[in-house]
Amino acid sequence: MSYTKIIKQSFQVKFDFNLIFTSKLFETDNAILVDLLSGHAGTRTKAIVVADQGVTRAHPYLKSAIADYFKHHDNDLELRKPILEIPGGEQSKNDQSYIKSILESINDHGIDRHSYVIAIGGGAVLDVVGFAAAVAHRGVRLIRIPTTVLSQNDSGIGVKNGINYFGKKNFVGSFAVPYAVINDDTFLSTLHDRDWRSGISEALKVSLIKDCDFFQWIEGQIELLNTRDQDTMNELIYRCADLHMKHIQNSGDAFEQGSSRPLDFGHWAAHKLEQLSNYEIRHGEAVATGIALDSTYSHLKGYLTKPELNRILDCIINLGFHITYNEMGSEIINGLEEFREHLGGKLTIMLLKALGTGFEVHEMDKALVLASIDYISKYSNEKPEI
Numbered sequence: 599m600s601y602t603k604i605i606k607q608s609f610q611v612k613f614d615f616n617l618i619f620t621s622k623l624f625e626t627d628n629a630i631l632v633d634l635l636s637g638h639a640g641t642r643t644k645a646i647v648v649a650d651q652g653v654t655r656a657h658p659y660l661k662s663a664i665a666d667y668f669k670h671h672d673n674d675l676e677l678r679k680p681i682l683e684i685p686g687g688e689q690s691k692n693d694q695s696y697i698k699s700i701l702e703s704i705n706d707h708g709i710d711r712h713s714y715v716i717a718i719g720g721g722a723v724l725d726v727v728g729f730a731a732a733v734a735h736r737g738v739r740l741i742r743i744p745t746t747v748l749s750q751n752d753s754g755i756g757v758k759n760g761i762n763y764f765g766k767k768n769f770v771g772s773f774a775v776p777y778a779v780i781n782d783d784t785f786l787s788t789l790h791d792r793d794w795r796s797g798i799s800e801a802l803k804v805s806l807i808k809d810c811d812f813f814q815w816i817e818g819q820i821e822l823l824n825t826r827d828q829d830t831m832n833e834l835i836y837r838c839a840d841l842h843m844k845h846i847q848n849s850g851d852a853f854e855q856g857s858s859r860p861l862d863f864g865h866w867a868a869h870k871l872e873q874l875s876n877y878e879i880r881h882g883e884a885v886a887t888g889i890a891l892d893s894t895y896s897h898l899k900g901y902l903t904k905p906e907l908n909r910i911l912d913c914i915i916n917l918g919f920h921i922t923y924n925e926m927g928s929e930i931i932n933g934l935e936e937f938r939e940h941l942g943g944k945l946t947i948m949l950l951k952a953l954g955t956g957f958e959v960h961e962m963d964k965a966l967v968l969a970s971i972d973y974i975s976k977y978s979n980e981k982p983e984i
């Protein structure tokens with residue numbers, strides 16, 4: 599008889615982190631960062647900063663403001679300079695040399711598990727820095743400072759990071775919980791209109807699957823959002839982030855071990871659309887189109903009424919999104935299998951049975967997906983060239 603013995607292992611690890619909302623984080627009288635970072639009395643906490651070049655360009659004062667902040671709190675904090683800048687957007691996730699530069703900086707500056715990497719930027723830069731911080735010394739503390747709407751209400755507040763590899767989005771990455779996330783609304787004023795709008799689709803997404811009141815609120819705020827009213831955007835970000843954080847807390851599957859990924863409503867088509875456009879279409883823009891597609895599919899399948907669908911499509915269009923693109927053809931269907939493969943397990947797609955109520959299905963009727971593509975194309979009558 600072969601030799602068999604088992605020692606069973608089972609333990610839980612509790613994670614806590616705060617998402618803090620503020621303005622003017624790096625003004626010396628704003629104590630949030632120093633309070634967060636300060637270690638034991640008599641010791642100075644070491645930190646490095648990695649910043650999105652799009653942000654340092656749009657906020658030319660930023661590097662000196664950070665240096666002044668650390669100098670002012672010299673008793674408690676030690677900024678290891680220079681600040682490392684990496685290009686914003688997908689470029690940073692496609693080129694592996696940035697991971698190496700961040701690891702080099704962590705190594706050169708003696709960043710250990712009790713010091714901090716501070717990442718400032720859009721979702722792409724946060725993903726790259728997050729991955730480097732997660733693997734250096736098997737995980738050093740990461741403070742995320744998201745600077746786009748999408749990263750403040752969705753990508754920057756979760757527990758994932760990643761880079762693109764083998765031409766596949768987020769193929770390499772890890773689940774890693776940040777030490778803290780700080781949303782500073784000062785950054786949002788310099789966003790291009792596309793990036794201001796882009797993240798609104800994630801709020802639309804979570805409202806449609808979880809919170810009808812929030813959807814109605816968004817419908818009522820379209821004009822203020824389109825004219826870039828900061829208070830309205832702050833509320834949208836807060837409510838969206840709150841729903842995302844609660845989902846991660848309560849889903850029982852923070853590290854996505856199962857097949858279900860409810861927060862990815864509209865995303866199977868969105869990921870494919872991003873890829874087909876060579877990432878010319880922003881993630882949030884693609885998500886808006888993916889929501890239009892899966893809402894239409896929900897209607898054609900008989901789950902969602904026509905007036906409900908019209909409200910969704912009109913809301914997307916009135917926010918300034920395109921509900922379809924030239925890339926939205928039959929090739930999109932391949933996104934279903936790629937979505938399943940990335941997650942593993944069985945295909946699980948979120949659909950809508952009412953405004954604010956999502957539910958999951960495990961198969962999609964491909965002919966009906968094509969009919970949905972046709973439907974939104976006729977509804978919009980406009981397929982933009984990008």
Ligand SMILES: NC(=O)c1ccc[n+]([C@@H]2O[C@H](COP(=O)([O-])OP(=O)(O)OC[C@H]3O[C@@H](n4cnc5c(N)ncnc54)[C@H](O)[C@@H]3O)[C@@H](O)[C@H]2O)c1
Nearest residue numbers: 652656686687720721722745746748749753758785788789
């Ligand atoms: N980790 C996750 O859970 C998760 C979830 C969703 C999306 N994402 C990722 O997030 C990325 C998209 O993030 P994004 O929408 O924030 O866009 P982005 O990071 O691609 O940034 C868009 C552009 O805005 C610039 N920028 C950033 N902040 C700015 C500011 N304050 N002022 C002026 N310009 C600024 C950047 O330099 C860049 O050129 C994608 O790579 C996506 O895969 C990750």
Ligand SMILES: [Zn+2]
Nearest residue numbers: 752800881885
């Ligand atoms: Zn998304």
